Amino acid sequence: MGRLFFSYSLTKENTWMALHLQFMESSKNKPVNQRVLGLIGYPLSHSFSKKYFTDKFELEQIPNHRYELFPLKSIEELPELLLSNPNIFGLNVTIPYKQTVIPFLDEIEENAAAIGAVNVIKINEGKLKGFNSDVFGFEKSLLAFLKTKPGHSTDIQALILGTGGASKAVSFVLDKLGIPFKFVSRKKKEATFGYSEIDQKIMEEYRLIINCTPLGTFPDVEACPVLPYQYASKSHFFYDLVYNPAETLFLKKGKTQGALTCNGLAMLHLQAERAWEIWNE
Secondary structure (H helix, E strand, O other): OOOOOOOOOHHHHHHHHHHHHHHHHHHHOOOOOOEEEEEEEOOOOOOOHHHHHHHHHHHOOOOOEEEEEEEOOOHHHHHHHHHHOOOEEEEEEOOOOOOOOHHHOOEEOHHHHHHOOOOEEEEEOOEEEEEOOHHHHHHHHHHHHHOOOHHHOOOOOEEEEOOOHHHHHHHHHHHHHOOOEEEEEOOOOOOEEEHHHOOHHHHHHOOEEEEOOOOOOOOOOOOOOOOOHHHOOOOOEEEEOOOOOOOOHHHHHHHHOOOEEEOOHHHHHHHHHHHHHHHHO
């Protein structure tokens, strides 16, 4: 797939192409003994990635690698970032750029293209290819979570809270696993529920509730999606993609009603290891 510039003006396209050619040229001469990985997004104060990979490099004795955080106030800062860091060979992508990064890519892997969201970029000889490792991480962690109460996980339906990039990977996995789902959004759209529509009947019908919003993320730990939590029960599964804090208010409210709960840490570890495989394939 060629570069996608559908959301950019001709001037921005030309600017990016010029910078991209410079980056490709500089990448040919970068030192082979220094490999840089990093995370782009904004803000990045909540990220675990730098510590995870720094610890990995130390524990597994992987030399000449470092992982950096690159907070970008706009995705349009990406070309300059790459040009000033020619040793970058891979990036993670987080909120809010999992979708808006796509026009900057030379290629996009099939699953990421189907989802419409990228969270891993592999850079080879200056060319950028997008992948989605959230799919791998979410699927593996969800299956393990549901197996903890097998009797309650049959004939299950899901509510996906939020419609951003992360929710696209979640819906892709649920569709693959044959689990019916509905999105819940602050703005009422076709084939979605508005939060105000969620009542006792819907809560009883949809027993897997997955939070794909950043609500509850540190330091805003008193926030959570607005749901009638009193209708949750021990047959419910509450899954939160947020991992900091380990137990969000969303999970606490579910647990109070007897629901089984899971945060996003296992998914995060799984997707990080999948990203490492992608960068080194």
